[in-house]
Amino acid sequence: MAxxxxxxxxxxxxxxxxxxxxxxxxxxxxLLADLELRHPGIKERICDEQGKLRRxxxxxxxxxxxRFLQGDQTAIKDGDEVSIIPAIAGG
Amino acid sequence: xxxxxxxxxxYSRQLILPEVGVKGQERLLCSSVLVVGAGGLGxxxxxYLAAAGVGRLGIIDRDTVELSNLHRQIVHSTKDVGRPKSxxxxxxxxxxxxxxxxxxxxxxxxALNARRLVASxxxxxxxxxxxxxxxxxxxxxxxEGKPFVHGGVVNFRGQVLSVLPGRSACFRCIFPEPxxxxxxxxxxxxxxxxxxxxxxxxxxxxxxxxxxxxxGHPLADRLLVFEGIxxxxxxxxxxxxxDCAVCGEAPSIHALTSQSVVCGGMEQEExxxxxx
Numbered sequence: 240m241a242x243x244x245x246x247x248x249x250x251x252x253x254x255x256x257x258x259x260x261x262x263x264x265x266x267x268x269x270l271l272a273d274l275e276l277r278h279p280g281i282k283e284r285i286c287d288e289q290g291k292l293r294r295x296x297x298x299x300x301x302x303x304x305x306r307f308l309q310g311d312q313t314a315i316k317d318g319d320e321v322s323i324i325p326a327i328a329g330g
Numbered sequence: 331x332x333x334x335x336x337x338x339x340x341y342s343r344q345l346i347l348p349e350v351g352v353k354g355q356e357r358l359l360c361s362s363v364l365v366v367g368a369g370g371l372g373x374x375x376x377x378y379l380a381a382a383g384v385g386r387l388g389i390i391d392r393d394t395v396e397l398s399n400l401h402r403q404i405v406h407s408t409k410d411v412g413r414p415k416s417x418x419x420x421x422x423x424x425x426x427x428x429x430x431x432x433x434x435x436x437x438x439x440x441a442l443n444a445r446r447l448v449a450s451x452x453x454x455x456x457x458x459x460x461x462x463x464x465x466x467x468x469x470x471x472x473x474e475g476k477p478f479v480h481g482g483v484v485n486f487r488g489q490v491l492s493v494l495p496g497r498s499a500c501f502r503c504i505f506p507e508p509x510x511x512x513x514x515x516x517x518x519x520x521x522x523x524x525x526x527x528x529x530x531x532x533x534x535x536x537x538x539x540x541x542x543x544x545x546g547h548p549l550a551d552r553l554l555v556f557e558g559i560x561x562x563x564x565x566x567x568x569x570x571x572x573d574c575a576v577c578g579e580a581p582s583i584h585a586l587t588s589q590s591v592v593c594g595g596m597e598q599e600e601x602x603x604x605x606x
Contacts, residue, residue, distance in 0.1 A: 248485040249520070258559065294507035295461075299566040304504075307569055322566060324555065326505040327482030327489050328464065329520065330371040330457040330527075 242270060242315050245322040246281075253281045262321075267298060268311040270321060285323060295326040331356055337429065341383055349545045355383060359429060361542045362386035364451040366439055366467055368415040369393075370527030371457030371481045371534060373405035378535035379455075380423040380430040384542070387423060387430055388451055391415040392438035402524035439463055441586040444470035454478035455538055457531060461508040468493070468501040469583055472576045477541055479549075481534040484520050486558035488530035490549060491568070492537050495577060498550035503571040503578075526558045 241261040246254050254260050262277065264270035268290075275282035287293055290311075298305045299322045305313045315321065333341070333352060337359075344350045350358075363384050365372045368391040380387055395403070395410045395418050403415075410418035416434035423432045437443065439458070448454055448470045456467040456478055464480070471478040472495045480491045480501055493500045533554065540546045552565045576583040 248487045258557065293509070295505040295509050297504060297566075302564075302566045304566065304568060306571070322555075322564070324489075324553070324566065326461065326464070326501075326508070327484050327487065328459065328461045329482060329484040329522065330367050330369050330459045 241317060243320045244270070244274060245320065247323055247325050249325070250281060250284055250323070253278045253284070265314060265316075266311065267300070267305055267313045267315065267321070270315060271311070297324050298322070299324060331359070337383070340427070340429075344382065350543060354543045354545075357544075358383045358539070358542060359385045361453070362388070362451045363538055363542070364388040364390065364447060364454045365457060366390055366454065366463065367457040367459055368403070368405060368419040369399065369457060369459055370402040370483060370522065370524070371531040372455070373403045373419070374528045374531035375455055375457060375481075375535040375538070376419055376423055377405055377426065378532060379538060380427045380432070382535075382539060383427060383429045384539075385429070385431065386433065386451070388433040388435060388447065389416045389419045389423075390435040390437060390439055390447065391419070392436065402522060402527045404524070404528070439466055439470075441466065444586055445474055448476050449474045451476070453538055453541055455534055456480045457534065464501060465508050466586060469576050469586055471495060472500050472502075473584075473586070479534045479537045479541070481530050483522055483527045483530045485522060486526060488526060488533075488556040488558070490530060490533045490537065490554045490556075491552070492541065492549045494548065494550050498548075499568045499570045500574060500577045502576050503574045504553065504568045506571070506575065523558065526556075529556060529558070 241263050244260050244262050246258055262270050262273045264273050271282055285296055300313055301320055341355050345355055361384055363379055365376045368389050393415050395406045395413055395415055397411055405419045405422050414436040416436045420432040420434040444466050454471055454476055475495050477494050482489045537549050551568055553568050555564045572579045
């Protein structure tokens with residue numbers, strides 16, 4: 240068992256076109272580190288140089304915004320679903 | 331005001347809905363919506379709103395119709411290539427329903443005109459194609475206390491959110507800042523299937539009608555995400571951010587300023603920083 244991470248379209252070229260990948264970690268920060276190990280280059284697209292979430296990207300754990308939980312220290316467990324959702328410009 | 335015989339016939343299939351009725355129809359006929367962008371989202375949305383009898387529709391777009399628009403921007407026709415999109419949309423919408431007065435604005439929404447335009451409509455629908463306009467629509471609507479429906483589409487992904495300023499999360503509460511200019515890849519067509527824009531634009535129009543009619547539960551404090559490749563709708567809970575720069579407890583944005591991230595005439599459909 241692991242955590243399912245939903246990858247937004249622009250980042251799927253870093254996950255071999257997969258919209259969902261499995262990762263492990265006890266917190267979001269650990270999950271992002273594991274995601275980077277499995278899909279190198281992806282973390283810098285989600286976080287800035289200080290490791291903080293970019294301001295036009297949000298992470299949701301089971302549909303709840305981590306900014307209103309414990310941020311990147313938000314605990315996750317096997318079976319959780321994590322969505323990475325950026326703002327979309329196109330129309 | 332009463333409905334004419336022709337109006338009763340034209341709107342019969344929505345009139346018979348108890349949520350609409352004659353009162354609701356009269357309300358639509360007296361209402362006004364500003365559609366920002368006559369593109370992939372604005373096309374279906376404006377068509378449905380005009381068809382439904384929204385009394386006044388403003389269409390603002392700075393672009394002209396290109397052949398590559400037509401696979402998804404269904405308000406325009408082949409004969410319109412080269413014409414301003416706002417004019418092309420006006421002609422089509424006027425021929426669809428004479429009850430709907432169409433105002434064509436061939437311009438970009440900017441810091442100088444945004445608040446005045448937004449203020450003169452009941453509701454705003456954001457179907458723009460770039461980040462700076464999206465933040466401009468958000469800030470103008472929040473400052474004017476104007477409800478708006480945000481929609482975005484790229485590749486096989488779409489998002490919709492209704493914003494009720496002061497009552498529900500705004501776009502900036504969710505995404506505090508647009509990407510910096512140097513974080514944005516050069517303008518490029520990321521690609522989209524026409525119906526994907528149609529689905530998102532139709533959800534936006536549906537949401538707009540609900541808000542105008544005051545029925546149902548608005549898509550507020552919930553961000554709807556459509557994944558076209560798997561045909562799945564999901565939603566995530568969003569909430570007002572007390573630190574929001576425009577609608578928070580101590581806002582730092584009190585007026586609009588021009589941020590120039592717009593790509594001249596081209597569609598910037600992807601807003602992700604490049605790997606450096």
